[in-house]
Amino acid sequence: MAEYRRRRGDRKDGRLLRSLPGFSKFIPFIMPQRNDRLINYEESFEVSEVDRRLRQMRVQGYKGIGILHFIIATYVRCIAMLPGANRFVVGRRIYAHNDIEVVMTVKRALSLDATETTIKVKFEPTDTIFDVYRKMNEKINEIKTTEDNNNTEDVADAFARMPRFLIRFLLAIVRMLDYYGLLPQWLIDASPFHGSMIITDLGSLRIGPVYHHIYNFGTLPVFIAFGAKRHAYEVDRHGNVVDHKYVDTKLVLDEGIVDGHYYAQMLQTFRYIFQHPEIVETPPTKVVEDIF
Numbered sequence: 001m002a003e004y005r006r007r008r009g010d011r012k013d014g015r016l017l018r019s020l021p022g023f024s025k026f027i028p029f030i031m032p033q034r035n036d037r038l039i040n041y042e043e044s045f046e047v048s049e050v051d052r053r054l055r056q057m058r059v060q061g062y063k064g065i066g067i068l069h070f071i072i073a074t075y076v077r078c079i080a081m082l083p084g085a086n087r088f089v090v091g092r093r094i095y096a097h098n099d100i101e102v103v104m105t106v107k108r109a110l111s112l113d114a115t116e117t118t119i120k121v122k123f124e125p126t127d128t129i130f131d132v133y134r135k136m137n138e139k140i141n142e143i144k145t146t147e148d149n150n151n152t153e154d155v156a157d158a159f160a161r162m163p164r165f166l167i168r169f170l171l172a173i174v175r176m177l178d179y180y181g182l183l184p185q186w187l188i189d190a191s192p193f194h195g196s197m198i199i200t201d202l203g204s205l206r207i208g209p210v211y212h213h214i215y216n217f218g219t220l221p222v223f224i225a226f227g228a229k230r231h232a233y234e235v236d237r238h239g240n241v242v243d244h245k246y247v248d249t250k251l252v253l254d255e256g257i258v259d260g261h262y263y264a265q266m267l268q269t270f271r272y273i274f275q276h277p278e279i280v281e282t283p284p285t286k287v288v289e290d291i292f
Contacts, residue, residue, distance in 0.1 A: 004292075011181035013188050013219065014088060014095030019291050027256050028092040034216045037089075037256040041267065042209075044246040045274045047229060051245055053277050057129075065133050067247055068201045071226060072102055072136065073129035073280040074273045075197055078266050080125035083290035085266050086196050087257035088219035091179040094257060095219075096290040100125060101195035103220065106143050117143055118152050118192035126283040151190035175217060193218025203228035209250040221254035 009016040031037045050070055057065045079086045079100050086097045100123040107116040119139040123132065143150065159167055177183045188194045193215050202209050202225055209225040226249040236242050253263055273279050 009093075009181075011090070011095060012183070012185050013099075013194060014097050015292075017087065017094050017096055017291060020094060024094065024259075028089050028094065031256060032092060034089070034214050034254055034256070037254050038214060039253050039255050039260075039263075040211050040250065041253065041263075042211075042248070042250045043267070043271070044248050045271065046244055047247050047274065048245045050274060050277045051229070053281075062130070062133055064137070065129070067203065067226070067229065068199070069129055069133045069136060070277065070280065071224065071249075072123075072199065073127070073132040074270055075102070075199075075222075075224070076100055076123045076125065076127050076132065077273060077280050077284060078269050079196070080284045080287045081269060082262065082266050083125075083288055084258045084262050085222070087290070088221050089254065089256045090219055091181065097196050097219070099123075099196070101197075103192050103195040103198040105192075105200065106140055108144050117150055119143060119150075120152075120189070120192065120195055125287045128283055129280045151186075152192055155187070155190045178217070191218060193220060195220055197222040197224060199224045199226075201226065203247070209248050211250050211252055214252055214254060221257050223252040225250050 004015065006015070009018075027037070047067065050067070054065055054067070054070065083096065086100060088095055088097060101120050102123065103118055103120050105116055105118050121135050121139050123135065127135075159170065162170070174183070174187070183191075183194075192198075195218075198214075198220050200212065200223075206228050208227040212223045212225055214220055214223050226247050229245050229247055232244050232246055233241050234244055251267075255263075
């Protein structure tokens with residue numbers, strides 16, 4: 001396939017989808033704010049086999065590899081197969097993200113007074129769980145081994161030192177630039193509100209998942225929250241009591257990028273990969289391109 005050349009109407013972080021049906025293009029005018037378009041979904045994924053394979057990986061030397069890496073790898077594989085889930089709506093137009101970027105909040109230590117920041121990690125649709133493990137660890141270790149601010153904190157600190165009227169004025173300009181696709185690349189890179197998906201691991205805090213809103217500002221179309229693993233004793237079809245492990249997951253999705261049927265396909269793919277976790281251990285045989 002020939003390399004795509006940026007056209008008039010495209011953004012630095014995405015290309016305008018021109019062949020969408022008229023009804024899809026009309027949705028952002030009916031529901032202009034992202035919070036207008038949110039749908040909530042929850043599912044408990046059975047992770048006994050996933051947990052077994054993750055234990056094998058840790059024995060093989062992948063220290064600390066866990067369900068977070070698996071969920072991100074599953075999401076990346078879903079995008080490789082169903083690229084429509086990597087779209088976003090800004091300025092009442094629908095775009096396809098140029099990259100797969102996952103945003104996550106990280107605390108430098110598990111204490112109440114520890115500082116926190118956000119990381120943004122870029123993935124390729126061909127990435128495996130081992131690529132996810134490496135890239136996530138590089139970013140997380142970079143944050144935890146230094147007290148220096150990253151780009152996101154530097155930008156936030158610069159804004160916070162200004163008078164309130166000036167912050168509101170500058171943010172209005174930033175929103176306008178984003179609306180028209182004119183935000184500079186350095187600001188997009190620093191923004192935790194621009195990306196493909198944001199995820200939070202509430203299992204590390206030993207609590208259940210929550211429905212977390214998606215921000216009206218920026219490009220994030222998906223928020224995934226998952227809780228701690230739990231055991232459930234269930235009776236199988238032979239009348240035997242079996243111990244199953246589950247991870248409760250809640251997703252908040254922007255319905256403006258694809259319809260319910262498309263999301264259903266994505267969630268079925270998610271479920272299938274949880275049942276066959278070996279899928280994310282090798283690159284996909286084919287990467288599907290989004291429409292133009």
